Amino acid sequence: MQQQQQPQAQPSPKPKKKIRVPKVVNGVEQMVEIEVDADAGPGWGPNDKHTLLNHRVTRVDGPLKVTGTARYTYDQRLPGMLYARILRCPHAHARVTNLDTDAASKIPGVKAIIQAPLTELRFAGAPVAAVAATTPEIAGDALRAIKVNYEVLPHVVHAPAAIRPDAPKVVAEENNLQEKGKNGDPQKAEAAFATADAIVEGEYISQRVHHACLETHGMVVDYRGGDTATIYASTQGTFTIAADAAKELGLTESAVTVSVEHMGGGFGSKFGLGLEGLLACRLSKQTSSPVKLMFTRYDEFVMAGNRSGSWQKLKAGVKKDGTIVALNARQYRLGGLGPGSQAGQPYIYRMGDTYREVYALHTNEDSSIAMRAPGHPQASFAVESLMDELAYKIKMDPVEFRKKNLRDEVYHRQLERGAQEIGWSKRNPIAGGNAGPLKRGMGCAVGTWGGGGNNQCKVAVTISRDGSVGVAVGTQDLGTGTRTYTRLIVAEELGLTIRDVKERIGNSKLGAANPSGGSTTAASLSPSVKDGAIKARMMMAERVAPLLGNPKPEEIVFAGGNVSANGKSLSWKQATASLPAAGITSHGEWRADLQSRGIHGVCFAEVEVDVETGHVKPIKMVHVQDGGLPLNRLTMESQINGGMIQSLGMALWEGRVMDAHLGMMLNPGFGDYKLPGSLEMPEMVPIIDDGDKREAVIGIAEGCIIPAVGALVNAVFNACGVRVRELPVTPDKILMGLSKGTQITQI
Amino acid sequence: MTKSREDHNPGRRKFLKGVGIAGAGAAIADHLWTEAEAQEKQPTTLSGNVKITLDVNGSPRDVQVEPRTTLLNALRNHLEPAVTGPKLVCDVGTCGACTVLLDGKPAYSCLVLAVDAVNRKITTVEGFGSPESPNAVQAAFVEHDALMCGFCTPGFVTTISAYLKKNPNPSLDEVREACKGNFCRCGTYPRVFEAALAAAKATAG
Numbered sequence: 002m003q004q005q006q007q008p009q010a011q012p013s014p015k016p017k018k019k020i021r022v023p024k025v026v027n028g029v030e031q032m033v034e035i036e037v038d039a040d041a042g043p044g045w046g047p048n049d050k051h052t053l054l055n056h057r058v059t060r061v062d063g064p065l066k067v068t069g070t071a072r073y074t075y076d077q078r079l080p081g082m083l084y085a086r087i088l089r090c091p092h093a094h095a096r097v098t099n100l101d102t103d104a105a106s107k108i109p110g111v112k113a114i115i116q117a118p119l120t121e122l123r124f125a126g127a128p129v130a131a132v133a134a135t136t137p138e139i140a141g142d143a144l145r146a147i148k149v150n151y152e153v154l155p156h157v158v159h160a161p162a163a164i165r166p167d168a169p170k171v172v173a174e175e176n177n178l179q180e181k182g183k184n185g186d187p188q189k190a191e192a193a194f195a196t197a198d199a200i201v202e203g204e205y206i207s208q209r210v211h212h213a214c215l216e217t218h219g220m221v222v223d224y225r226g227g228d229t230a231t232i233y234a235s236t237q238g239t240f241t242i243a244a245d246a247a248k249e250l251g252l253t254e255s256a257v258t259v260s261v262e263h264m265g266g267g268f269g270s271k272f273g274l275g276l277e278g279l280l281a282c283r284l285s286k287q288t289s290s291p292v293k294l295m296f297t298r299y300d301e302f303v304m305a306g307n308r309s310g311s312w313q314k315l316k317a318g319v320k321k322d323g324t325i326v327a328l329n330a331r332q333y334r335l336g337g338l339g340p341g342s343q344a345g346q347p348y349i350y351r352m353g354d355t356y357r358e359v360y361a362l363h364t365n366e367d368s369s370i371a372m373r374a375p376g377h378p379q380a381s382f383a384v385e386s387l388m389d390e391l392a393y394k395i396k397m398d399p400v401e402f403r404k405k406n407l408r409d410e411v412y413h414r415q416l417e418r419g420a421q422e423i424g425w426s427k428r429n430p431i432a433g434g435n436a437g438p439l440k441r442g443m444g445c446a447v448g449t450w451g452g453g454g455n456n457q458c459k460v461a462v463t464i465s466r467d468g469s470v471g472v473a474v475g476t477q478d479l480g481t482g483t484r485t486y487t488r489l490i491v492a493e494e495l496g497l498t499i500r501d502v503k504e505r506i507g508n509s510k511l512g513a514a515n516p517s518g519g520s521t522t523a524a525s526l527s528p529s530v531k532d533g534a535i536k537a538r539m540m541m542a543e544r545v546a547p548l549l550g551n552p553k554p555e556e557i558v559f560a561g562g563n564v565s566a567n568g569k570s571l572s573w574k575q576a577t578a579s580l581p582a583a584g585i586t587s588h589g590e591w592r593a594d595l596q597s598r599g600i601h602g603v604c605f606a607e608v609e610v611d612v613e614t615g616h617v618k619p620i621k622m623v624h625v626q627d628g629g630l631p632l633n634r635l636t637m638e639s640q641i642n643g644g645m646i647q648s649l650g651m652a653l654w655e656g657r658v659m660d661a662h663l664g665m666m667l668n669p670g671f672g673d674y675k676l677p678g679s680l681e682m683p684e685m686v687p688i689i690d691d692g693d694k695r696e697a698v699i700g701i702a703e704g705c706i707i708p709a710v711g712a713l714v715n716a717v718f719n720a721c722g723v724r725v726r727e728l729p730v731t732p733d734k735i736l737m738g739l740s741k742g743t744q745i746t747q748i
Numbered sequence: 749m750t751k752s753r754e755d756h757n758p759g760r761r762k763f764l765k766g767v768g769i770a771g772a773g774a775a776i777a778d779h780l781w782t783e784a785e786a787q788e789k790q791p792t793t794l795s796g797n798v799k800i801t802l803d804v805n806g807s808p809r810d811v812q813v814e815p816r817t818t819l820l821n822a823l824r825n826h827l828e829p830a831v832t833g834p835k836l837v838c839d840v841g842t843c844g845a846c847t848v849l850l851d852g853k854p855a856y857s858c859l860v861l862a863v864d865a866v867n868r869k870i871t872t873v874e875g876f877g878s879p880e881s882p883n884a885v886q887a888a889f890v891e892h893d894a895l896m897c898g899f900c901t902p903g904f905v906t907t908i909s910a911y912l913k914k915n916p917n918p919s920l921d922e923v924r925e926a927c928k929g930n931f932c933r934c935g936t937y938p939r940v941f942e943a944a945l946a947a948a949k950a951t952a953g
Contacts (some may be wrong), residue, residue, distance in 0.1 A: 063890035064879035066898030069833020069872060076832035078825065128916055137821060138814060215837045215845060215933050265835070265899030266933050298838045320931040478935055480897030592782045635893045643896060643935030671931060673841035682937045 012337040015039070020593055022455040023519050025244045035456060036211055036591035039616065042535060045696045048630050052560075053493040057635040060485045061499065062263065062478065068726055071263040074235040077221045083112055083133040085294035086140040087277065089131050089303065093156035093365040093664025094169070097122070097149060098127060102467060105132065105146035114147070117280065122151075123338055124367045125665035126303025129653060131280040131290050137328040156365040156664040160312055160335050163364045163550035171363040171560035173337065177310065178516060179361050181334070184345065185356035192376035193327035195356040197318025199394040205315060205383035207710075208656035209335070210308040211301075213676060217263020218305045219295030220278050222246070222285040225736040229256045231286075234278070234293075235710060237267040238516030239475045240430055245274035247283035252739060258507040261477045268647075270306045270373035272516055277304075302669035306370030307657060309342045310335030310527050311379035313361070317352060319391045323405040326351065332356035334376075339368025342376030348384040349449050350406050352455050365664055371518060373644075374450060374703035378710050385446035385711025389718060399715065400425060400445055412447055414692050415603040415625040419445065422603035422623045422686055433722025438613045441620065444715025445605045448707030452628065452700035453598025454524030459512035460589035462491055464532040464541055468577045472533065473505040476514035476526050481702060483634030485520060487564055489529050494534035495541075495561035497573065510548030512588075520700030525700045527632060531591020540585045545576045597697035600704045601690070602626040604645065607683075610721040612739055615732025617717055619683035624710065627693035628701035634689060641705045650677045656729050800866050804831060805875035813862045820846045822862035823872065833873035833902045837931075844930030847903040848872050854910045856929075871900035877907050885909045886945040894943035896934035901929045908944045917948055 016039040021032050047692040048055055065071035085173030090097075102114045112135065130147055134140040155169035162168055163177045171177050194200060216235050220242075224230035230250050233243055236259070243257040250257065264271070276280070282295035296305060312333040318326045325347075334341030340361045347355055392402035400420050404413050428443040430434050435442075435558035463471040469680075472491045478484045488502045497501075502551060515525045545564055549557060552566040564576040577584075607620040622645045630639045654675035658667040668674045689704075710728070718724050797812040802822065811826045817928075823831040834857050837845035843858040849871035849947045857865075877883040880889070885908050895901040904927055911918070911926040918926065923944045932940070 040755070042910075059890050059893060060895075062880060063895060066895050066901050067886040067889045068877055068879050068882060069831075069874045069902045070879055071898055072832070073835075073899065076824070076830070077834075078830050084825075101946060104796075136817075138816060169911075214934050215835070215931070217837075238887065250870070263898065266897040268933075290828075295836075298840070382912070417750065482896075490840075636896075637895050639896055639934075639936065639939065642938055646935030646937065647933075670840060671838050676931050676933065677935075677937075678931060679927045679937050679940070682924065684939070685938045 006071055011246045015727055016735060022593070023451055023453050023457050023521055024596070032442070041592045042532070042670040042719040045630055046721045048694065048696060049272060051493060053489045053499065053601040054192065055631050055634060058485060058489060058499060060482050060636060061488055061504070062484050066317070073216055073263045074220060074261065074267055075216050075234045075265065077293065078390060079221065079223055079291040082221065082291040082293055083135060083284070083288060084140045085131055085133045085292050086135045086144050086297070087128045087280065087283055087300060088125045088130040088132070088144045088149070089300070090151070090400055091665065092122065092151055092153050093125045093158060094154040095122045095151040096120070097156065098152050099150040100130060101148040102130070102693065105143040108136040108139060108142055108146060111143045112142065112290070113284050114288065115280065115283055116555060117276070124365050124378070126367060126471050128276060128280070128304070131284060131294070133284040133288055141441040141582040149662055153204055156539050158364050158366055158659040158664050160310070160333065160362050160364065162661065163362055164454055165529060171365055176362055177364070181359040181361055182255070183358050186354070187329070190329050190354045190356040194318045196320070196706045197326050198321045199225060199391065200298045200316065200318045201387060201390040201394060202316040203387065203390065203665070203726050205386055207311045207379045207382055208263050208308045208728050209369065210372070210651050210655050211657065211674065212270040212306060214266035214268060214270060214301070214675070217298065217301045218275065218277055219293070219294035220281055221293045222281045222395040223291040224250050224282070225291070226253065226289045228589060229258070231258045231260060233260050234318060235264045235271060236261050237271045237477060237506060237518060238273065239477050239480055241273045241516050242278065246278060246282050246386050250286055259433045259691060261507045261718070264477060264479055266558055267479050267517070268373045269375060269518060272518065273698060278738050282290055284344060298671070302674065303666055304367050306368065306372070307378065309369035309376065311343050313346065315346060315383060315384040315387050317387055317391060319395055321395050323389065323395065323397050323402050326353040327405055328352040328355040330355070330361045332357060333362045333677040334360065335362055335364070336369040337364050337366030339370065341622060341651050344376045344380035345367060346380060346384055348380045349447060350384060350388065351408070366659065373647065373706045377703070377707045378648065381707045382565070382710040382714065382728065385708065386724070387712055389444065389715040390724065403445070407447065409601065411601045411627060411693070412603065415601060415690055416445065416447070418688065418690070419603045419605040419623050419625045422606055422688065423621060425605065428719065432719050434558070439609050439611055440720045441605045441607060441609045442716045442718065442720025443605065443718055444712045444717070445603060446708035446711030446715065448602045448604070450520060450600050450704035450707065451598045452520040452524060452600050454521050454591065454596045455527065456591040457513055457515035457530035458526045458591055460529040461586055462513055463584055463586045464537055464577060464580065465584040466575045466577055466580045466582060470497065471505065472503045473511045474514050474526065474529070475509050475511035476506050476522065477517060478506060481518055481634055481640065483526065485522070486632040488727060490527055490530045492532045494531065494538055494559070496561055496563065498562070520703045523632060525591060528592040528595035529589040531589070531595055533587050536587035540587055541576065541580070544579050544585070545571060548579060563670070583588060595697060597695055597699050598627050598630055600626070600699055600701055602704045602708060604708040604712040606709065606716040608716040610717060610735060612721050615735035617683060617735070619649060619653070619713070621684040621686070623686040623688065624705055624709065625688045625690050626701055626705050627690040628704070629693060629699040631689050631697060637689060637701065638687040640702050642685050644705030646677050646705055649681070649713065650714035651728060652710045653729050659718065758792070776822045788844055796862060802862065802865055802870055803868065805872060807910065811862070815861065815863050817862045818858050819860040819862045819865045820857035821849070823857065831872055831874060835899055835902060837899065845900050845903040847906045847912055847930065849906060852910065853912070854907050873906050876905065883909060884951045885912065885944065888943040888947035888950065892943040892946060894936050894939040894940045896936055900930060902934040906931070906938055907912070912944070912948055912951065916952060918944070920945065
């Protein structure tokens with residue numbers, strides 16, 4: 002049929018406004034300016050007037066997950082599927098001089114062995130080769146049978162060694178120390194220190210922490226020749242894989258379908274095809290078979306990324322009234338081969354005349370990558386420790402001291418709420434001042450995050466003649482509750498229950514969606530879902546208006562499973578029976594006015610320190626968090642708990658241990674890398690700050706991991722009088738502090 | 749494919765046939781010996797399949813595995829159709845995500861050889877209930893949002909379901925102690941505890 006150009010009436014141009022929104026590329030958030038409609042339609046309405054949103058709703062995939070029915074990438078098993086494993090370099094810096102795969106390829110069941118595309122291996126654990134075999138065990142046999150000769154090169158894995166001028170170079174001809182920026186006037190800062198009543202100077206060090214996703218990285222590449230391929234991936238970005246995979250497979254991007262039905266944790270580490278995906282594609286192409294390449298737990302520790310370490314030299318001056326007059330900061334980002342990440346000091350505080358220098362300091366370790374609030378817990382830990390030290394120096398209450406140096410009233414409100422909940426008034430202001438060997442103490446800290454969305458989600462809402470309602474978009478649910486709030490938004494708009502709506506997500510053949518990084522998913526997706534639901538409601542209203550005495554479509558009320566106007570009411574099924582055979586489908590677009598950015602959170606912690614053993618027992622944690630319109634209070638609280646618990650690990654137990662001589666990680670397993678466990682859990686109080694009246698969706702996942710580390714180390718100081726400036730706060734550091742009476746920085 | 753492996757190592761195959769399942773222990777010793785020998789000489793396959801029957805969630809399931817195949821691997825990668833509720837997370841008995849019940853007692857299925865699970869009742873998370881008809885623990889996990897990504901959840905559900913049989917009215921500290929062998933990364937512990945206590949109450953009531 003020929004399309005004819007129809008002359009169209011020009012719609013009057015809608016008023017526009019320019020806004021800045023975050024866009025996430027490979028887990029890294031960038032800000033871009035876009036133009037949006039100033040007013041694009043009905044809003045969410047007041048936060049306390051919703052029927053489903055801002056309530057406590059159990060997650061829709063819960064029944065599948067608790068019964069083992071949910072199918073994860075790791076659970077995929079296809080006919081004729083091969084199992085792939087990666088051979089890894091045992092040296093921190095080496096070149097492969099010979100790779101002998103003869104014996105390995107003769108093992109029955111071994112189908113392919115390929116060399117990894119790296120010429121120089123710059124960390125222990127770098128991939129050397131990959132094999133595909135008929136069982137995981139045979140793939141392991143093949144790895145052991147491959148003979149590799151290496152030319153071993155000098156390496157350096159510890160920051161204090163890497164910074165020396167004579168240190169082995171991580172990358173030939175390049176300095177290990179790379180300047181990343183200078184801000185402020187050093188002379189002005191120096192002059193301001195002269196006006197201070199007290200000065201604190203310290204070095205703060207945070208360790209490399211691992212994401213430790215329980216489902217390891219990996220994918221199943223199903224390419225058996227032909228024109229199309231399907232990839233089942235454990236990913237935070239359904240749409241971040243096809244393009245690179247297509248290049249490897251020799252297909253067009255649209256010929257590759259990516260599926261992520263359920264995924265077992267990402268925390269910032271799962272974007273893109275990755276080297277493992279590239280190897281899986283090549284193995285699948287070579288064997289014309291589906292290939293499953295999931296990292297082992299060892300693989301996950303040595304090559305799946307980690308939170309950038311930090312080394313921060315801070316000096317601050319304060320007046321007796323609590324005014325901070327100057328800060329001098331020298332910040333090293335410890336990202337291994339990568340640039341690392343670390344928010345600039347003085348982070349969220351005002352500190353008068355500030356000067357900072359930021360460097361990346363490279364070592365022979367795998368690159369750090371984005372991890373839940375990249376760079377922020379590190380900066381927060383250091384500045385919150387510094388704030389505490391300043392407060393004690395001038396004998397000011399740490400809560401009052403923070404209020405004095407924070408302009409935003411929201412923090413004041415939240416600090417008061419948190420203090421009340423933890424029982425701050427019972428805190429002994431003298432550090433270590435409580436009697437007995439088991440000493441309790443309290444600490445607090447403050448955090449912020451963006452959490453805004455961007456224009457990437459295309460949502461289809463379908464209402465069928467039989468009454469069923471579907472919402473489809475290619476987004477992914479990392480365990481955050483995306484599936485659930487997607488349903489909730491549509492159900493509320495159409496006056497239905499959550500059971501009446503079915504969502505389809507996690508497939509690149511569905512409408513576009515943004516990768517889940519930077520807490521941008523909720524604020525990117527929900528406006529598009531809401532827009533799609535409003536449009537579907539209006540389309541249906543026009544259809545049923547004749548049955549209700551021809552009211553204006555916007556006067557028709559959708560509530561309680563009924564569609565009503567003019568005193569007439571239709572049940573949902575009666576109403577949808579008037580739809581055409583194909584039903585109706587609306588297309589939801591992102592609306593800037595339905596989301597916002599900028600969130601606030603405070604954390605309070607109480608701990609008990611055994612001054613005879615140095616053991617720290619967390620007693621209670623409180624986190625107060627705002628976030629505009631809470632889509633689902635139940636899952637939001639779970640996320641706040643998760644932020645506190647992951648912070649507990651960073652503060653007290655977790656950390657990669659590298660051997661200087663061997664250049665390898667000494668604790669690449671849960672037996673030696675201490676995750677938070679059930680026995681260590683304190684009482685946890687997640688509080689949603691309903692003082693936030695913004696009628697807009699904002700992502701909160703990252704905001705609620707930022708302040709807790711600072712709160713915990715400050716609580717340890719208040720309990721026992723030892724200021725541990727190097728994470729994690731382990732018993733040896735506390736005992737050393739108790740015996741020497743000094744601040745502890747071991748580096 | 750199976751045939752070619754058998755052809756490759758007929759002696760071993762005969763040996764396994766000869767000793768049958770009762771000789772599983774001996775088969776493991778043989779496996780160790782073969783590995784040492786393999787290192788001395790040239791690499792060779794350690795394979796050799798043995799046909800066994802596993803009692804999984806009340807159904808007899810025939811499967812061919814190597815003696816070294818773990819129960820977890822047999823469930824996930826060898827049974828047809830697969831049983832994927834138990835998750836492979838660490839494969840060395842440190843995380844609890846692969847927990848199953850052997851004759852009612854929790855066990856890490858990554859630390860049990862499939863041949864050693866013969867003649868024992870194997871219960872996986874699928875055996876406790878279905879999405880339509882969950883057991884009390886599963887229902888309480890959903891109700892209290894004791895899961896986020898859900899990858900550790902089958903292990904926790906299995907551990908707690910078994911524990912409540914042993915101790916129907918536990919304290920909070922007893923629940924913590926019961927699931928100390930299970931790790932969660934998303935941070936669901938407080939709600940796992942709530943769910944376990946609620947399930948105990950629901951079962952008692």
